[in-house]
Amino acid sequence: MLPHFTLSGPEDAPVLVLGNALGTTTALWNELALPFRLLRFDHPGHGGSAPVEHATIESLASDVVELLDHLDLRHVHYCGLSLGGMLGIWLAANTDRIDRLALICTSARYADKSAWDERMSAIRSAGMQSIADSLLARWFTPTCPPAVVESFRTQLLDVDVPSYLACAQAIRDMDLRPELTKIDAPTVVIAAAQDPATPPESARHIAEDLPDSDLYIVGDAAHLAVVEAPRTISVILDGHFGDD
Template sequence: MLYHEVEGPADGPTVVLAGSLGTTLEMWDPQMAALTGHFRVVRFDHRGHGRSPVTGSCSIADLAGDVLDLLDLLELPRVSFAGLSLGGMVGMWLAAHAPARIDRLALLCTSAKLGTPGSWAERASAVREAGTASIAGAVMARWFTPGFPGREPYATMLGGVPAEGYAACCEAIGAMDLRPGLPLISAPTLVLAGADDPATPPEHAERIAEGIPGARLVVLDGAAHLANVERPEAVSEHLLAHLLPESSP
């Protein structure tokens, strides 16, 4: 079972937050004050990350299945879902294949098809050989714009992710193609991109928004891949505007 934390009013609507490859649930700390004022917020560590168990090879469907198991454990039949990067990939799978469980969907700095199996296999191999800390410099350059001063805690977060957990999720991303499922998504969807994101550039968000009926696209200036960290207030405002029950589809 995934390690998870639940905060906010017990009688509020529930939103599940899913983070990026190489992060723990603390990635969402910048949004918690804003979201817990309105929502019961469920955060979790992906398998092989943080305090969740390392389980070997997996697919995006497996990672989404972990979330469904968590929802069942918490007796949550239907939730809103916000995912960034890998978390957004999981969110797209859930909204396409388990639509009854997803009310509203927010996809941040993510992609429906990213890179090649070979490129992800190379990254997985490098991490298995030298550990996640060995790629911290390259990853920080994708996560944050050059002038962002607060990257050190996130480099430490990445370095603490088990190599096998990170590598298995790399291979899951390499095998992923969520594009055929996009037209199946019926949940009202916000797609948010960082204008300066080299990992999942805005054109990836554009393709997702074009594929999901009625999706709304927002591109934030001054943000790279972890836009929720670089532009916390703006991301929180967009999430609240989209996820609150009174929001219009």
């Protein structure tokens, strides 16, 4: 299924695909300053993308492959945050489309699935509003401007509920650890020191299993680190993807 997408930036620059976190849209990346041609896409039921009832990491990543084929892009760089990073792991391990990879605030597996079960149960019984405050508290540090937090609350509450649940179940059920050793693309792994959703140890586990990787930990940010630490992350990504 072809997702909603935007393509912007210099036409002669390398293409960098940006994969969003669950519950966010392409607006996630608005604060980054990157000298690349940026291809952003929305997950099913998010932003402008059509809804789904079932999803796996493989099916979501296959939508990205379909998008690359649609745009006749054979090779790209890829950067993903959280769910977007999980798709990046799958793409880099199972296709030859990814030249360089960046994984931000993500995980290859959740050993304790109970938190995902509890979240999905709450949504089914009381809607997205019931989990909004707890998610926003994980996404941002207490010093994040309230207007920014509220803009992401709006994004979250606009998501199609069955699609969110389908993507959440895909995350709950995944185990991408075997995929990591298959990746030969140079990779930068970025964690946020104040991220309770995918803490720095998750990033360390990923970096340890990647044959060619560098690990960075950003201090003043929580899960949506590209929103709270855009300058620092822009410098890291520019250095990584510009290193041809």
